[in-house]
Each structure stands twice: as structure tokens, then as C-alpha cells.
Amino acid sequence: MQADSSAQRALLLIADLETQMAQLRHRKATLPEHAKLAELASKRGQLSEQVIASQTRLGDAEAEQERIEADLMPARARRERNQKMIDTGAVDAKALQSMIAETAHLSGRINSLEDTQLEIMQQIEDETAAQSRLIAQRGEVEAQMRTLLGGRDASGKELDAKIEQLAEQRAGLAQRLPTELVALYDKIAQRVGGAGAAELRARRCSGCGLELDMSELKKHANAAPDLVLRCEECGRILVRTEQSGLA
Numbered sequence: 207m208q209a210d211s212s213a214q215r216a217l218l219l220i221a222d223l224e225t226q227m228a229q230l231r232h233r234k235a236t237l238p239e240h241a242k243l244a245e246l247a248s249k250r251g252q253l254s255e256q257v258i259a260s261q262t263r264l265g266d267a268e269a270e271q272e273r274i275e276a277d278l279m280p281a282r283a284r285r286e287r288n289q290k291m292i293d294t295g296a297v298d299a300k301a302l303q304s305m306i307a308e309t310a311h312l313s314g315r316i317n318s319l320e321d322t323q324l325e326i327m328q329q330i331e332d333e334t335a336a337q338s339r340l341i342a343q344r345g346e347v348e349a350q351m352r353t354l355l356g357g358r359d360a361s362g363k364e365l366d367a368k369i370e371q372l373a374e375q376r377a378g379l380a381q382r383l384p385t386e387l388v389a390l391y392d393k394i395a396q397r398v399g400g401a402g403a404a405e406l407r408a409r410r411c412s413g414c415g416l417e418l419d420m421s422e423l424k425k426h427a428n429a430a431p432d433l434v435l436r437c438e439e440c441g442r443i444l445v446r447t448e449q450s451g452l453a
């Protein structure tokens with residue numbers, strides 16, 4: 207292929223713009239906010255699990271409290287009924303004896319249930335407080351995440367704008383070059399996963415680093431300036447400049 211030497215050199219500008227764009231894309235992908243956000247998301251997940259565990263404990267304690275209440279109600283009613291009968295003397299001596307014994311037993315049971323009830327109430331109070339702290343912590347983590355997301359989006363937008371600007375420059379430049387040359391460049395760029403052209407600099411392909419041997423250098427030195435050269439190693443378009451070392 208033949209192309210004006212100035213068009214060939216313009217390919218190096220295109221390659222440079224692409225490198226700048228790749229660097230900006232890399233910066234966007236590795237913004238420090240990404241790592242911090244991942245860390246906070248994991249922290250938030252842990253706190254949510256702790257909140258759920260706390261809710262389960264609270265639910266169990268409340269159910270236990272209801273069970274105790276359900277046991278206490280009939281025991282209290284029975285004790286009250288017994289006490290009335292004892293007070294009014296509505297039973298005979300023998301029945302009175304057993305009723306007094308039963309009332310004493312009921313009182314013991316009621317006391318024990320009431321003690322347990324107090325313990326559970328304390329548990330519920332403690333668990334409710336612990337849960338509020340966890341929810342507050344999670345709220346703080348979420349607030350930090352929102353701040354970071356805002357920062358990440360702002361940085362991302364800024365980088366996107368710069369990338370877009372470079373892409374426009376590249377498109378404008380490519381438009382002024384021969385279509386065939388740009389098509390060849392793009393084809394090579396796609397294959398090598400990078401720039402499709404490289405400077406022949408100090409007798410080396412600056413794309414792959416291969417040093418050209420003497421016969422090749424001689425061939426290139428004698429080639430017409432508008433002949434498009436290719437690197438034998440990587441296939442990139444080899445662009446001659448004053449730094450090529452061909453003279």
C-alpha cells in the first residue's frame with residue numbers, strides 16, 4: 207500500500223489519542239471510590255444480616271413473653287378465686303386445707319413466671335436498643351455510600367467528557383486520511399488489541415520492540431517515503447520519522 211508520509215505519521219497521532227483514551231478508561235474503571243464502595247457494601251450486608259438476626263431474637267422473646275402471659279392469666283384467676291373462697295369461708299375445713307395449699311403453690315408458680323417475665327422484658331429492651339444501634343450504623347454506612355456514589359459519578363462524567371473529546375479529535379483526524387490507510391490501521395489495531403501503527407524508532411518497532419536486522423533496515427532506508435511498511439514481527443504499520451535511524 208502507498209500513502210503520503212504525512213498521512214502515515216498522522217497514524218501515530220491517532221495511536222497516541224487512543225492510548226490517552228485507554229488510560230482515561232482505565233482511570234474510570236479503577237477510581238478509588240469503586241474499592242471503597244465495595245468495602246462499604248460488604249459492611250452494609252453484614253449489618254443487614256445482624257439486623258435480621260436481632261429481629262429473629264426479638265420475635266422469639268416476644269413470643270416467649272406472650273406464652274408467659276398466657277400461663278399467668280389462668281393462674282392469677284384461679285388464685286384470686288381461691289382467695290375469695292378462703293376469705294369468705296365458703297368451703298369446709300378439709301377443702302380449705304387443700305385450697306390453701308393450692309393457693310400457695312399457685313403463688314410460687316406466679317412468682318416464678320413473673321421473674322421470667324421481667325428477664326424477658328429486659329431482653330426485649332436490650333435487643334431493641336441493639337437493633338436500633340445496628341440500624342443507625344447501617345444508615346451511616348449508606349450515607350457514606352451515597353457520598354461516594356456522587357463522587358464516583360462526577361469523576362466518571364468528567365472522564366467521559368475527556369474521552370469523548372479525544373474520540374472527536376481522533377475521528378476528525380481519521381476523516382482527513384486516506385480511507386484505505388485508516389481501514390488497514392483499524393484492522394491491525396483490532397488484531398493486536400492496541401495501536402495499529404508504530405514508529406520505527408532507533409531501528410526498533412516501538413509497537414513490539416523488535417530490533418530490525420541490517421538487511422531490513424537497508425530495505426526500509428531505500429523504500430520510497432510513501433510506501434507503507436509493516437513490522438515483520440507484529441504486523442503494525444511501521445512509520446518512519448527523523449528518529450528512525452535509517453540514514
Ligand SMILES: [Zn+2]
Nearest residue numbers: 411414437440
Ligand atoms: Zn512490531
